[in-house]
Amino acid sequence: MKKEKSYLMQLSEDPDIPARIELVPMIDVIFAILTFFIFATFFVNRNEGLPVNLPQAKTARPQVSTKVAITLRPNGDLFLNRTKTNLERVEKTIRDLTAKNQSVTAIINADQRVEHGNVVKVMDRIRQIEGAKLAIATQQPRSN
Numbered sequence: 001m002k003k004e005k006s007y008l009m010q011l012s013e014d015p016d017i018p019a020r021i022e023l024v025p026m027i028d029v030i031f032a033i034l035t036f037f038i039f040a041t042f043f044v045n046r047n048e049g050l051p052v053n054l055p056q057a058k059t060a061r062p063q064v065s066t067k068v069a070i071t072l073r074p075n076g077d078l079f080l081n082r083t084k085t086n087l088e089r090v091e092k093t094i095r096d097l098t099a100k101n102q103s104v105t106a107i108i109n110a111d112q113r114v115e116h117g118n119v120v121k122v123m124d125r126i127r128q129i130e131g132a133k134l135a136i137a138t139q140q141p142r143s144n
Helices: 023-042 087-099 116-127
Strands: 066-072 078-080 083-085 104-110 132-136
Touching (some): 066 087, 078 087, 087 104, 104 116
Parallel strands (some): 104 132
C-alpha cells in the first residue's frame, strides 16, 4: 500500500505583521459598480406609451403626476399603456383612477399622421372626466 503524503500550511506566528484590508481592489470594484449605474440611468425611459413619431413644439415641458399613456397610431389603433384597447375602456380606466382620488394625467401620444378628428374624439372623452388632466406629448425641435 502506498502511503499518502499530507501537506500542512505553515502559518506565521509573528505578531509583528498586522492584518490589513487592501483598499485599492475594493475601490476598483466600487468604481465599476458606480459606472454601471451611471450608464444604466441613461437608458431608463419612463414613457409608458408606444413609440410614435411625435410632432415638435417649442413649449414642450415634462409633466409630473400619475400618468396614463394613450397612444394613437396612424392605422387607427388605440393603446392604453402599451395594451391595445378601445375608447370606452380608456374612459373607464381613467374614471376608476379618478374615483380613487388619484391625480391622473392622461398623456396622448398621437403620431403626427393620425387624423385630427380621432385625436379630438379622445381628448373630448377625457375632458368630460372630472379630476382628469390632459396632456399631449410632443418633442422639442432638433437644433441644427
